[in-house]
Amino acid sequence: FAVGEEFQVTPKLKFRMGGSYDQTPVKKQFMDVRLPDGDHVWASTGINYVVSKKLDVDVSYAHLFFEDAHVHQSNPLL
Numbered sequence: 394f395a396v397g398e399e400f401q402v403t404p405k406l407k408f409r410m411g412g413s414y415d416q417t418p419v420k421k422q423f424m425d426v427r428l429p430d431g432d433h434v435w436a437s438t439g440i441n442y443v444v445s446k447k448l449d450v451d452v453s454y455a456h457l458f459f460e461d462a463h464v465h466q467s468n469p470l471l
Contacts, residue, residue: 395435409439409453417460431460 397411417430439453 405443407441409441410437412436433460434458 395411395413397409400408402408413435414432415435416432419430435455435457437453437455439451442450444450
């Protein structure tokens with residue numbers, strides 16, 4: 394799931410922020426070193442500034458937080 398919001402501070406300035414949570418499609422029993430996936434959370438923020446009628450400037454940043462993925466292989470030949 395994901396959520397986001399945009400705030401119009403002035404007619405020329407907007408702030409944006411959002412976040413999401415994404416579950417891994419890989420089940421724990423099938424996880425190995427070739428596919429060490431985990432749940433992750435996205436956090437993002439941004440700003441939009443209107444310079445003129447023909448020019449907007451957008452700057453944004455997003456950070457991805459991963460859950461630790463633990464791999465337990467009982468058969469080293471697989």
